[in-house]
Each structure stands twice: as C-alpha cells, then as structure tokens.
Amino acid sequence: MRSLSSTLLAAQKLRTKKDLIRLVLSNNGTSYTHYSVTGSNRIKERELIEEDDRQSGYVVLDNFDNTVSDRDLKGFKAVLSGGMTASGDEYSAHPPLYIVSQNKGSSQGSKDVILTLAGIFNLMNEDEASESYTQEDDDSNTVKTLLRRVAGDTGETILTAYTHCKSYDIVFDSEDDLIDTFIPADVFSIPFKANRLSKLKELLNYTDCVMRVENDGKIHVRIPTVSTTTQWVADTAYSVNDTVVPTVANEVEYICTIAGTSDSSEPTWANALEVGDTIVDGPVTWTVGYDYEYRAPSPTHPSYHTFFSEEFRKRVVIPGYIEVESNPAHTTIYSGNASDADYSGYPDHMQKRGHYRVRATSNAQCTNIATALLSHAQAAAERGWGVVPINVGAEVHDFVKVKDARLNDYRVGNIGYIRWYYKAGTQPTMEFRFGKLGVGIAGTPSVSSTGGTFNINQIMSIINQIF
Numbered sequence: 001m002r003s004l005s006s007t008l009l010a011a012q013k014l015r016t017k018k019d020l021i022r023l024v025l026s027n028n029g030t031s032y033t034h035y036s037v038t039g040s041n042r043i044k045e046r047e048l049i050e051e052d053d054r055q056s057g058y059v060v061l062d063n064f065d066n067t068v069s070d071r072d073l074k075g076f077k078a079v080l081s082g083g084m085t086a087s088g089d090e091y092s093a094h095p096p097l098y099i100v101s102q103n104k105g106s107s108q109g110s111k112d113v114i115l116t117l118a119g120i121f122n123l124m125n126e127d128e129a130s131e132s133y134t135q136e137d138d139d140s141n142t143v144k145t146l147l148r149r150v151a152g153d154t155g156e157t158i159l160t161a162y163t164h165c166k167s168y169d170i171v172f173d174s175e176d177d178l179i180d181t182f183i184p185a186d187v188f189s190i191p192f193k194a195n196r197l198s199k200l201k202e203l204l205n206y207t208d209c210v211m212r213v214e215n216d217g218k219i220h221v222r223i224p225t226v227s228t229t230t231q232w233v234a235d236t237a238y239s240v241n242d243t244v245v246p247t248v249a250n251e252v253e254y255i256c257t258i259a260g261t262s263d264s265s266e267p268t269w270a271n272a273l274e275v276g277d278t279i280v281d282g283p284v285t286w287t288v289g290y291d292y293e294y295r296a297p298s299p300t301h302p303s304y305h306t307f308f309s310e311e312f313r314k315r316v317v318i319p320g321y322i323e324v325e326s327n328p329a330h331t332t333i334y335s336g337n338a339s340d341a342d343y344s345g346y347p348d349h350m351q352k353r354g355h356y357r358v359r360a361t362s363n364a365q366c367t368n369i370a371t372a373l374l375s376h377a378q379a380a381a382e383r384g385w386g387v388v389p390i391n392v393g394a395e396v397h398d399f400v401k402v403k404d405a406r407l408n409d410y411r412v413g414n415i416g417y418i419r420w421y422y423k424a425g426t427q428p429t430m431e432f433r434f435g436k437l438g439v440g441i442a443g444t445p446s447v448s449s450t451g452g453t454f455n456i457n458q459i460m461s462i463i464n465q466i467f
C-alpha cells in the first residue's frame with residue numbers, strides 16, 4: 001500500500017467525496033497534463049489493470065479541438081494518478097506506463113483519442129535473449145545476484161543475453177533466507193530468445209519473495225505478509241515478519257516489526273485492532289498485519305472504507321504438493337517437500353504434485369525451496385473479490401481485510417489483481433481480487449490483461465465456467 005497523507009487517507013473513506021484523476025505524459029522534456037474534473041478536462045474514460053507481472057490500461061481523451069490528435073504520443077511515459085479533494089487536490093501516482101498505440105476517431109458530436117498503455121513488466125515481457133546463458137555447477141551466483149543481472153540493476157553487470165535491453169533497478173525491501181543463499185547452479189539457464197520477464201519470475205519462485213513495479217519506476221522485491229493461523233506463544237523468540245494470531249481469536253492478525261523474545265504474559269490485543277496500531281510484548285513489537293481494511297454496510301461501519309459488493313471463493317491449490325530433490329548425478333543427494341493443508345483431503349484425481357531438481361546444500365534447503373514454491377501456488381489460488389470506491393494507494397500483494405456485517409463474516413488475503421475504472425459522469429470504482437484471476441488451472445479459461453474491458457457480469461460468467 002502506497003503511503004498516503006492523513007488527509008488523503010481520510011478523504012477516500014468519506015461517503016461523499018470528489019474523486020480526481022490526473023494523467024501526465026512526458027518524453028524528452030515535453031510534457032502534457034490532463035485531468036478528469038479540473039484544469040484541462042480531457043479524460044473521458046480510463047481503465048488501469050495491475051497484476052504482479054502486468055500493468056496495462058487505456059485512456060480516452062476528448063479531442064474536440066484536434067489538439068491531442070495533432071501530437072505524436074507513441075512511446076511517451078504516462079503516469080496516471082488517483083486523488084481526492086482533501087486539503088486541496090491531493091494525488092497518489094501509479095507505476096509508470098508507456099504509450100504503445102494512439103488511435104483517433106470520431107462520431108456524431110464526439111472526437112476522441114484512445115491511448116493504449118503498457119507497464120514495465122509488459123515491456124520486459126517483449127525482451128528476448130540475444131544469446132543463451134547457462135549457470136554452471138561451480139558458479140556462485142545466488143538468486144539475488146541473478147535477479148540483478150537479468151534486470152540490469154545498478155552495481156551489477158547485466159547478462160550479455162540482455163545487454164540490448166533497458167536496465168531496471170531493483171529495490172530489495174525485504175528478503176527471505178533463500179534469495180541471497182540459494183545458488184541455482186546448473187539448473188538455471190537462459191535459452192536463445194528467452195523472455196526476460198519469465199526469467200525473473202522463475203528465479204523468484206525459488207524464494208518466498210514477490211515483486212512489483214512501484215511508482216518510482218523500480219522493481220521492488222519483498223516478502224508479502226500472508227494469512228496465518230499460528231497462535232502467539234509465551235517466552236518465544238520472534239523475528240521480524242513473523243505473524244501470529246491471539247490465543248483467543250479477535251479477527252486480527254499481527255506481524256512482528258521489532259524482534260525479540262515474547263513476554264510470559266500475553267499482550268492485551270484489544271489495544272491494537274486497527275491498521276497501523278502497535279502493541280509491545282516485552283522487547284517484541286507487534287503491528288496489525290493488514291495493509292488496509294474495507295467494511296460494509298456503511299451505517300454499521302461509517303468511518304471505514306466501504307465496498308459495493310464482495311464474494312468469497314474457495315479454490316483447489318494446484319499443485320498442492322511440491323517435492324524438491326538433488327539431481328541423481330550429484331555426489332550427495334538431498335530432498336524435501338511441502339504440501340498444502342488441504343492436500344491430503346482432496347480426491348485422488350485432484351492431488352497434483354510439482355517436482356523440481358536443484359543443486360542443494362541440505363535437506364533443509366530443499367524443504368525451504370519446496371515451501372517457497374508452494375507459497376506461490378497458494379497465492380495464485382483465487383479466494384475472493386470486492387468492488388469498492390477507489391483506494392488511490394492500493395498495490396498488488398497488499399494484505400487486506402474485508403469485513404461484511406451483512407454476512408457476519410470477514411476474509412483476508414493478498415491482492416493479486418486490481419482494476420481501476422472511470423467514465424465521465426460516473427463514480428470511479430476499483431475491483432480487486434485475492435490471488436490471480438483465471439490462472440488457467442487444469443485447462444480452465446484464463447483472462448488476459450493485455451487488452452479488452454471486462455465488467456463484473458462478464459467476469460463472473462467466466463468464473464462460473466471454471467467451477
């Protein structure tokens with residue numbers, strides 16, 4: 001979740017508010033700015049979709065005086081921002097996009113220009129390796145080093161296979177134990193013409209980390225906060241990013257933000273129930289684990305960010321069992337596995353396994369890699385969706401809570417898909433989903449984020465075809 005000023009955060013939770021959209025186009029010192037409701041009111045429609053590995057969208061600009069169509073905007077950087085009128089007009093910028101096509105058209109009483117936009121990951125998806133690369137069995141490049149070399153991060157030499165591509169910096173906001181210790185020797189390779197984005201994703205799959213492009217234009221790698229059922233225990237050593245729930249459930253999960261050994265007495269969790277709240281537990285500090293929270297209906301929760309609709313959905317994790325082992329040709333053989341909590345209860349025909357071979361240093365490392373691989377499969381299994389008034393700071397991988405007083409229920413999860421939509425004369429909305437939309441498991445249909453517009457009815461129709 002992007003950091004928002006207190007006034008902007010409060011403004012977006014109001015039931016009556018003034019939503020703002022801004023578009024800044026720039027290239028080689030030339031820039032143009034358009035707005036939805038102030039200044040140059042040229043934004044007639046906007047769709048923006050963000051996933052962990054895709055950002056795309058389109059903007060329809062009013063071309064009533066031919067001003068926009070007279071410009072050649074292909075290749076321009078496009079920064080969309082959402083905002084509110086709080087203490088003045090305040091905005092929060094999305095990650096940068098780039099104009100890949102510019103279409104102009106007219107109909108009776110209307111002249112428009114449509115800009116099609118693609119994000120950094122979309123563009124990296126078009127990068128092809130100019131030569132092959134193989135990680136030899138005696139190479140010392142860790143996953144972190146290879147991520148930096150594939151991306152071209154400052155301070156590392158980009159791999160020769162991608163020297164013709166633009167370099168991108170990587171910010172490691174948080175790291176697990178594997179990213180800088182596991183060496184994928186003789187198992188990681190880049191074939192000729194290999195897609196650069198796919199290689200970044202392949203490397204990250206060996207870790208608990210995820211990545212996203214943020215509004216500084218850099219690739220950010222982090223450990224996402226995920227839901228837990230692990231109860232707090234007294235006199236126990238806790239590390240930063242460990243998560244717990246109270247021994248008596250209170251609908252809140254907590255993340256360790258200052259490490260230490262817990263006290264002999266359980267904290268008074270009722271003193272920390274809202275996003276951002278902290279509570280001290282001896283030397284340990286626990287913080288409410290959610291990045292954001294939505295509640296409805298409005299009369300019951302008037303001070304929270306409301307939602308229009310939501311749905312909960314359970315989905316089989318495939319593969320639900322991961323086995324990692326050494327290559328049989330290696331001198332010493334190691335192995336490890338991890339399984340989803342529900343795996344053993346699935347019917348035989350739904351018990352799907354994933355098998356991986358690596359150059360490991362211990363059974364524990366194999367188990368850690370299997371756990372990391374499984375965590376990505378679990379995150380991709382969709383667990384629900386919501387449609388809300390726009391949250392201008394939302395980002396993929398945010399850990400959010402949705403409480404529905406109508407159903408006397410709540411659910412939590414990591415956002416894997418966000419769609420912002422605006423059309424002149426209507427209220428801007430945001431749809432988010434836990435996990436990924438239409439991941440295509442077992443041959444089921446998938447939904448592309450590279451183009452097209454889907455409304456809720458269309459999306460739910462696709463979901464109904466899946467299960």
